[in-house]
Amino acid sequence: MAEPANCPRCGKLFMKGPQTVCEACRRKEEDDFQTVYKFIRQRENRTATVEEISVATEVEEWQIRRFVKEKRLHPANFPSLSYExxxxxxxxxxxxxxxxxxxxxxxxxxxxxxxxALDSRKQQHEKDMNKKSMTYYSVDKYKK
The missing domain is CATH 1.20.5 (Single alpha-helices involved in coiled-coils or other helix-helix interfaces)
Structure with missing residues (x-):
């Protein structure tokens, strides 16, 4: 069920459900993703690092790393992409x-x-020792 929350990016009030940011920030994220994807789709940019992509596209590094972590950008296709x-x-x-x-x-x-496992064996050994100490033996002094 949707509940009111403040957007972590802009502070605006929105109804939080499956989305964790407001609609305006979600659109901004999608635009940033399209910008990054268009850049790295070009053959000469496929091996660009996150820092190089950030400088070229003006999208924040943390946002690019989040795209990789969310598997929107796959390191198999773009080997220089990574996250922490x-x-x-x-x-x-x-x-x-x-x-x-x-x-x-x-x-x-x-x-x-x-x-x-060691504690379990130790407890079992202590139980066994307690049983042995409770056993009584009688000795017949007169039996030869």
Whole structure:
């Protein structure tokens, strides 16, 4: 359901639904996209970096990087386009994090799983030890 919100770009009040900006800013974004796309579609500009595209088209770098992140511009077709890793800020062309951050995250998850398994085994061992300590044995002193 739509709810009133202020546009994050211009501050104007609008009804927020699937769109996160007001209609005027959405049109401006679409015009910026068309400008960038026309520029990089030309053969000599296909390998242009985000900075070069920004200078040539006067579209902000963050906006171009957002187009790449939203997959409106594909790095497969334009190999110099990239955006920032959400964790460390390194430039990447797909996903949300760079390879090193992904590896670090996976390593952390694996360590957590190992710790959890170790805690489980430790708890089971303590239960077993408690059961053994509750066992009583009788000794017959007179039996030879």
């Amino acid at each position: 890793c959400e964790r460390c800020g390194a430039l990447i062309q797909e996903g949300r994090m760079c390879e090193s951050c992904n590896a670090e995250l996976n390593q952390g998850i694996q360590q957590h799983d190992r710790d959890k």
